[in-house]
Amino acid sequence: MSCFLIRNAKIVNEGVVFEGDILIENEFIKEIAKQISPKSSDCVIIDAEGSYVMPGAIDDQVHFREPGLTHKGTIETESKAAVAGGITSFIEQPNTVPNAVTQELLEDKYQIAAKTSYANYSFMMGGTNDNLEEVLKTNPRNVAGIKLFLGSSTGNMLVDNPEVLEKIFSSTKMLIAVHCEDEATIKANTQKYKEEYGDDIPMKYHHLIRSAEACYLSSSKAIELAKKTGARLHVFHLSTAKEMDLFTNKIPLEQKQITAEVCIHHLWFTDADYDAKGSLIKWNPAVKTQADKDALWKALLDDRIDVIATDHAPHTLEEKCNPYLTCPSGGPLVQHAVVAMFEAHHQGKISVEKIVEKMCHNPAKIFKIEKRGFIKEGYYADIAIVNAYLPWNVKKENIIAKCGWSPFEGYNFKSRVTHTFVNGKLVYHNGKVKEAKAGQRLLFEREV
Template sequence: MSVLIRNARLVNEGRVFEADLRIRHGRIDAIASSLAHLPGEGLLDAAGQYLLPGMIDDQVHFRDPGAPHKGSFATESRAAVAGGITSVMDMPNTHPPTLTLEALEAKEHRAAHCSRVNYGFHFGVSHDNLDTVAALDPSRVAAVKVFMGASTGNMLVDDLPALERLFRDCPTVLLTHCEHTPRIREREAQWQARFGDAIPASEHPAIRDAEACYQSSSLAVSLARRYGTRLHVLHITSARELGLFQPGALAGKPITAEVCAHHLYFDDGDYAALGHLIKCNPAIKSRADRNALRQALLCGRLDIIGTDHAPHTWDEKQRPYLQAPSGLPLVQHALPSLLELVADSLLPLPMLVEKTSHAVAERFAIDQRGYLREGYWADLTLIERLAEPRPVAADPILAHCGWTPFQGRAFRHAVRSTFVSGQLAWHAGQVQDDCQGLPLRYRRG
């Protein structure tokens, strides 16, 4: 279809400017100060609202396959387009895990039938598939993911010889979840001795503390420097870790780092009200850590913002501390929560677009996405500036789990429309279920 978006304020490549934008055959056909409305063409008046490249979320857990009671590509992709996310990269710790090419193909097949967003997949690492990882076609996967902290099944890799081999032989970008498991296990035992089964949720950042993160992330960075690995460290949560990463623009960096929306929004003062609803790994830490993460975005030590969307059921989250799973449903509200930083003048809007779209496309070499450029795929998000903050409770929760950690909050911006590969996926509070996302392609040899 062809659609003309008029009177928009485009945010792209460091600029905010007024223009019209035409979508045709799934791509951005033209961007100009004034475009004529063609016969039979759809028309959307942006009325001065911001038009952004859609957020590319490089880490989601859509729970598909293996946990339909938590979510699926069908349910979670609907929540994603409602939140202005147009592309996702799914993590490998599903059931079965993405440790073989057969498992990867099965996930691609599932997403091709039901995903409202564009999709890619990270390949997992275990002690048993290092030969498969080394032989991967780099154009086939978004990246390779290793859990250097706690994970499920056999996906925890904390044996140094195995890690050395992985960092040496990985043929593409290597993602790491960094927490030092022995320290965490030791502290869990100490806290259980103090509290029994009634460990307060507020103790989570003390158990999974900054030292546990630093011990693991510093090892990852040192290995990457030794072997020349293209390393991307996920969900940084502590001020101490920031010194491991270089400030400045992403271009040319072999080692990059990421922060998640919830670590920029919440701090340890929120456990009293939200409890296990904000229990995640790595943990949400102190306000000082949160503020340091915000500052690190501005200087470029943190290159990308993701979500780590990881839904669990409400009942699972009500269990005692050691049984309550870690993870939050985030894709529907991540971008509105990040726009709160813009509204508070803590983060320039062009920089938010850089961290959620441009930099993700560059780090993962995604072909023709992540920018408002003629000829690129039309992955777009139209952002409405609200006259009054809108309570989160005013809208339905689209994630399958049916709850959000942002309960009781209100946002000053809302996602009015989302286009995925030129298709209207979300508009005026409704998911367009005839939209079908496409597989991401990568510019790699």
């Protein structure tokens, strides 16, 4: 039997912080109490005094690049970076190569993860203009949801046929997650800047090309369609102040049919950072203005936005050095997401309880993930220990993602993830990922 006893912890769970011990036996949290005596001499004792002990974060949007784009990252390399950052479960997107748009291709990814993932995993089924039959075969018990790109993406994944879109929305009870940017607006804006600058458009115009209007046009249509059809909609990576009026905090999360996500980079960077960071902060949707960032923070704290995620999407540094039109959008974030939010906590922007709500509890609730996202007896022992006062500097030598760079490179974080448990196994400890590929396929509490 595997046994760990975490002592003197500041346990963060369901809106409170309380001091106590946590006993882990095999895969599960066996006991939580003020003081626990080890039941066996083989039980490994970890003294967490002064540290926060939180549920492992659940990242509902990552791109781990396997299959087909493994020069950028693999399920193995990126899940390794995730557990180093206190993320114990991830939901990966279908725009790999080939796109995961058939049940067979989707299952191929699960087979890879079963052999190689350090973290728990689920993969979204991708929708296209012509694969509704395949989409409807998706098993709600063991697949996180359906992903639709309503703006350009890799391969044949742009869903731009209104009739197909309505049919998907009205035909499935599964959660539909959407990337919302209006393709026609982006194309027109790109052409305008291309006429002025040629192929080498300055990066600082990215947020004007993939504009606030492009985001709002698309997200407002998706929400209107969800209300019309009764679909369960989850809107990924919101980036604008204007979109915040589309969401409500007037009902409990469990009753929401339309939920919202914000990503680390949209809470951290603004268009003022393009001059210094350039392509390293080129994401879709784009990082926008300080006013947009302020509005995102406000909506996050008042519960119009429900989840904090990463949209971890690594590219090689060589690819990111391309001129604007050929430079891919996206960057690595899983290793630094939790500590970035703790940095915001140190700045007085957010409580630790709220971080846990948005990164652990709410993803579990929204996707109805079975026995994860909380520190509760009988739940899987997915746990991160965070020392809020153990500074470290991000540098190439400690970046774990395969691409080997980070938009946070050179930054001094005040907090550090010291331990990560996945299914009761200690997979990360003080800067080292252990060779323990402990990830399991996520299951969902839904009717089949």
